[in-house]
Amino acid sequence: MERFYYGSTIAGFLKESESSILGKLGTADGFDTTRDQTNAWVEEVRLLQSILAGIEGWIFFEYSIPRLGKRVDVVLLVKGTVLCLEFKAGSERFETADREQVWDYALDLKNFHEPSRDLVVAPILVATDAPDEPFELRTCNYDAKVYVPLCANAATLKDAIGFVIGSASGREVDGLAWARGRYSPTPTIIQAASALYSNHNVEDITRCDAGENLKTTTDFILGVIDHARKNREKSICFVTGVPGAGKTLVGLNVAMKQFEKKEPAVYLSGNGPLVAVLTEALARDKVRQERAAGNRYTLTTARREVKSFIQIIHHYRDNALAKLKMPIVDGKLEIDPAKLVRHEEDGYSEVEHVAIFDEAQRLWDQPHLAAWLARKKGVRNFPMSESEFLIWSLDLRQDWAVVVCLVGGGQEINSGEAGIAEPIRAANETFPDWNVFISPQLTAKEYAEGSVDALLAKNGKVQRDASLHLATSMRSFRAENLSTFVGQLLDRDPAAARSTYEKFCADYPILLTRDLTKAKSWLRTVSGGSERYGMICSSQAFRLRPLAVDVRAKPDIVDWFLDDITDIRSSLFLEDVATEFDIQGLELDWSCLIWDADFQYARDRWIQKDFSGGKWKNINAPERRAFQLNAYRVLLTRARKGMVICVPEGDRGHPPDDTRRPEFYDATFKYLRSLGLKEIA
Numbered sequence: 001m002e003r004f005y006y007g008s009t010i011a012g013f014l015k016e017s018e019s020s021i022l023g024k025l026g027t028a029d030g031f032d033t034t035r036d037q038t039n040a041w042v043e044e045v046r047l048l049q050s051i052l053a054g055i056e057g058w059i060f061f062e063y064s065i066p067r068l069g070k071r072v073d074v075v076l077l078v079k080g081t082v083l084c085l086e087f088k089a090g091s092e093r094f095e096t097a098d099r100e101q102v103w104d105y106a107l108d109l110k111n112f113h114e115p116s117r118d119l120v121v122a123p124i125l126v127a128t129d130a131p132d133e134p135f136e137l138r139t140c141n142y143d144a145k146v147y148v149p150l151c152a153n154a155a156t157l158k159d160a161i162g163f164v165i166g167s168a169s170g171r172e173v174d175g176l177a178w179a180r181g182r183y184s185p186t187p188t189i190i191q192a193a194s195a196l197y198s199n200h201n202v203e204d205i206t207r208c209d210a211g212e213n214l215k216t217t218t219d220f221i222l223g224v225i226d227h228a229r230k231n232r233e234k235s236i237c238f239v240t241g242v243p244g245a246g247k248t249l250v251g252l253n254v255a256m257k258q259f260e261k262k263e264p265a266v267y268l269s270g271n272g273p274l275v276a277v278l279t280e281a282l283a284r285d286k287v288r289q290e291r292a293a294g295n296r297y298t299l300t301t302a303r304r305e306v307k308s309f310i311q312i313i314h315h316y317r318d319n320a321l322a323k324l325k326m327p328i329v330d331g332k333l334e335i336d337p338a339k340l341v342r343h344e345e346d347g348y349s350e351v352e353h354v355a356i357f358d359e360a361q362r363l364w365d366q367p368h369l370a371a372w373l374a375r376k377k378g379v380r381n382f383p384m385s386e387s388e389f390l391i392w393s394l395d396l397r398q399d400w401a402v403v404v405c406l407v408g409g410g411q412e413i414n415s416g417e418a419g420i421a422e423p424i425r426a427a428n429e430t431f432p433d434w435n436v437f438i439s440p441q442l443t444a445k446e447y448a449e450g451s452v453d454a455l456l457a458k459n460g461k462v463q464r465d466a467s468l469h470l471a472t473s474m475r476s477f478r479a480e481n482l483s484t485f486v487g488q489l490l491d492r493d494p495a496a497a498r499s500t501y502e503k504f505c506a507d508y509p510i511l512l513t514r515d516l517t518k519a520k521s522w523l524r525t526v527s528g529g530s531e532r533y534g535m536i537c538s539s540q541a542f543r544l545r546p547l548a549v550d551v552r553a554k555p556d557i558v559d560w561f562l563d564d565i566t567d568i569r570s571s572l573f574l575e576d577v578a579t580e581f582d583i584q585g586l587e588l589d590w591s592c593l594i595w596d597a598d599f600q601y602a603r604d605r606w607i608q609k610d611f612s613g614g615k616w617k618n619i620n621a622p623e624r625r626a627f628q629l630n631a632y633r634v635l636l637t638r639a640r641k642g643m644v645i646c647v648p649e650g651d652r653g654h655p656p657d658d659t660r661r662p663e664f665y666d667a668t669f670k671y672l673r674s675l676g677l678k679e680i681a
Contacts, residue, residue: 004179005029005062010052010076013059021045025061034294040089043128044074051158052076055165058175065108072105076161077178080170081120082109083161091127094151097564098125103149103529110146115181119173122147122164128154135163141526148528188587188640190561193252193278194285197306213472214246218253220467221404224437225258225265225354228400235435236391236403236427238360238420238442241470244483247406248274248585250470251356254404255309258354265354268313268390270362273557274585275312280558282306313357317386320350320393321379331383333392349396359585360405361420363387388426395431407442424455435461439468482508486636489675490629492604498676505676509642512672513680516547519592519646520574522680526642531589534560534571536635539579540628541596542611543659547648549577549594557582580631583638591639595647597664599632601671616659644680645672 005028006021013021025041026033041061048059057078062071076083086102088095106123109116122137133151140146152160221237228235241247251267258265269275283302290297325336357363363386364372373379384392387405394401407420420442427436436459443452456462481500488497501510509526513519523533537544541551555576559569568575577594597616600607608628609616619625636643647669650662673679 002028002179003064003183004060004075005071007058007060007175007179009175010055010057010059010078014049014052018042018045018049021061028062040073040087043089044087047128047154047157048074051161055161056172058173058178060175060179063179065105070105072102077173077175078161078165079168080173081122081165081168082106082116082178083164084109084121084123085157086123086125088125088127090129092129092131094125094127094130094133098127099149099151100530101125106146106149107140107529107531113181113183115173115178118145120145120147120168120170123149124157124160124164125149125151126153126157127151132156135160137164137167140528146528189248189274189585190277190281192246192249194281196249196253196256197282197285198289213470214250214253216467217250217470218257220437220465221250221254221402222257224435225254225402228402228435229263229353232400233435234395234397234401234431234433235437236405236423236431237437237468238405238407238424238439239468239470240407240439240441242472245470245472247408247470248358251358251404251406252278252310254354255356259309263354264352265309265356266316266350266352267310267356267358268316269310269358269585270313271359271585272312273582275310276558277561277586279303279306279310281562282310284562313363313386313390316350316355317390317393320389321373321377324379326379328379328381328383331381333383333389335396349398349401350393352394353397353400354402354404355390355394356404356406357387357390357423358406360387360407360423362417363390363422364417365422385422385426387423388430391423391426391431391434395434421451421455424452428455428459432459432461435463437463437465437468440464440466441469483637486633489636489672490606490633492601492606494671494674498674501676510677511642511644511680512669512677513644513646514649514669515680516549516592516594516646516648518680519594519644522644523574523590523592527590530564531641532561532571533574533590533592534588535574535577535592535594536583536588536638537577537579537594538596538598538628538631538635539581540598540610540631541579541594542598544577544594544596544648546651546657546660547594548575551577551579555582561586580634584634586638588639589641591643593635593643593645595645595665595668597650597660599628599668600664601668603667611659614659616664645677647672 005025008016022038022041022045026038029037044061052059055078057076060075062073063075064071072084073087074085076085084102084105086098086105088098091098102123102125106121110121130151130153132153135150138148140148147164150160150164217239221239224235224237227233239247239250255265255267280303283299283306286302286305287297287299323335323339325334366383366385369384369386370382373382391403394403405420405423427434436456438452481504485497485500488500511522527533535549537549537551539551544551553576555578556569557578559567560571560576560578563570565572567573571578571588598609598611600609606629608619608625610619619628647665648660650665651657651660652662656662
């Protein structure tokens with residue numbers, strides 16, 4: 001299938017009848033076209049046929065932008081310039097959201113569509129009944145070949161097109177080759193999940209190499225599910241992947257595929273902010289789609305639908321806990337029939353046959369879970385780890401079940417995380433009848449310290465398959481080497497970090513400042529369209545309050561990530577700051593990392609501190625030091641396009657505030673500058 005509904009040379013378009021063009025558009029739309037859409041096409045065709053005479057090039061209607069799951073109304077290819085036209089028929093105003101929409105189309109083509117990377121891209125918003133607005137050709141910061149959107153009405157569109165191509169000097173482009181060129185997007189998890197929920201295929205919304213990898217892994221898991229269902233078996237799959245490879249996306253994809261089949265499956269994550277943001281984003285998208293189709297559909301209904309397959313893992317666990325007979329005797333869990341009705345098919349199990357545990361290595365170990373349940377729930381002597389108990393809850397099914405564990409390595413930021421050895425041990429010892437499918441990479445050192453082979457040595461139901469490893473990173477399309485650079489920075493290897501940064505600094509700027517006002521201004525300047533930016537800092541950054549940054553004032557992360565610049569709760573308003581716990585698993589396009597005295601560079605080492613009782617105290621415990629180091633690793637890898645690091649001046653008064661002495665910050669700033677990072681002018 002073509003990526004467009006209609007495509008032709010402009011000369012051919014001008015000669016073709018209106019009815020023929022509309023027929024092709026309707027056929028490509030699958031004969032499901034609304035009257036409003038047909039009327040919009042009629043107006044667009046008539047207007048463009050009246051103004052394009054004398055212009056040579058190509059025209060495409062409804063050109064697909066896979067990452068956004070949307071289509072550009074019209075694309076014109078003229079003199080090496082891509083003109084993206086977004087029509088708002090009957091609109092009397094140039095709305096901010098509409099400007100962002102067409103700007104997003106232009107940025108996506110420039111960044112992800114290979115034939116467009118060397119071309120000039122010009123977005124034009126056409127509000128047909130809006131007042132005249134002067135034209136200005138102004139390029140985006142850090143993207144000299146993308147223009148800021150022009151605004152035109154029906155009467156001025158011809159002049160707007162002429163204004164753009166009048167200064168164009170590019171080569172002629174083969175229109176069909178351009179239209180069929182490779183599209184290699186790297187979506188955020190929110191964009192990807194929204195596109196999947198809108199029935200786009202995973203290979204359509206990701207880079208082709210990553211998409212093939214994701215499809216292979218998804219298909220393998222779906223095959224395991226199908227086999228388990230047909231043969232009434234129980235299986236557990238362990239999926240590994242390089243950082244940013246899309247493990248979460250695989251889990252969501254499997255859950256949604258099962259949802260489409262009306263076969264219950266649930267994606268479970270202990271990352272509360274991620275679940276909250278994804279749930280709300282999908283629900284809002286669903287409401288927009290349903291209402292655009294003329295259906296009455298409430299946000300409450302949409303949220304309920306999404307929550308049927310995306311849930312917080314702790315809520316799922318607590319629901320299973322409610323079935324137990326109390327008190328627990330002799331370390332044995334028993335169902336309490338007095339609390340439940342036994343179902344013929346499900347027994348006392350959950351309704352889902354399939355449970356997907358994201359970041360499975362973060363599930364709590366037995367001592368941590370037992371202590372928490374005793375303290376918070378009054379449950380004494382709990383005998384299982386969190387992962388073992390969750391598998392146990394699926395094992396209650398009398399027919400079949402599948403557990404999928406999505407596994408990351410070396411990312412711990414919390415105490416009590418059991419690591420991947422625990423679910424492997426549980427599958428091996430407590431549930432020996434379960435089939436075990438693992439990625440060959442699960443035996444590497446970063447997973448369970450390389451002990452997986454020993455743990456499974458005597459298990460005859462283990463199968464290894466490379467399909468369960470995601471080898472291609474989708475993260476940071478401008479800086480494949482970003483994670484390497486951050487690792488070298490944190491490992492105090494300035495020469496290596498400087499060399500790595502030189503490889504990508506032209507495409508992925510990392511700037512320095514001591515002035516938070518300058519940092520905020522930079523964020524507002526470099527962003528375009530609906531690109532997301534915001535301020536982030538460590539959860540231990542307690543002495544940023546003089547900068548009006550209070551880490552104890554927790555943002556509503558849903559509003560922070562999803563609302564626009566008109567909402568004071570939005571990240572774009574640059575008032576609330578998110579920490580590593582808020583933002584892990586999520587991404588911004590641009591970030592400002594405010595670096596406090598909890599993590600200080602001094603004489604080739606990191607001085608790590610905790611703020612307690614009105615003063616900084618050294619962190620000496622190895623585990624806590626590792627957690628804090630990983631917190632900064634998370635913070636330094638949250639931006640997709642670039643970041644500014646603000647290291648405050650500290651208090652240079654007489655006498656100074658002892659909690660904000662300049663020496664707490666100066667050495668860190670000098671170290672970061674030694675890596676080749678430039679200061680904001």
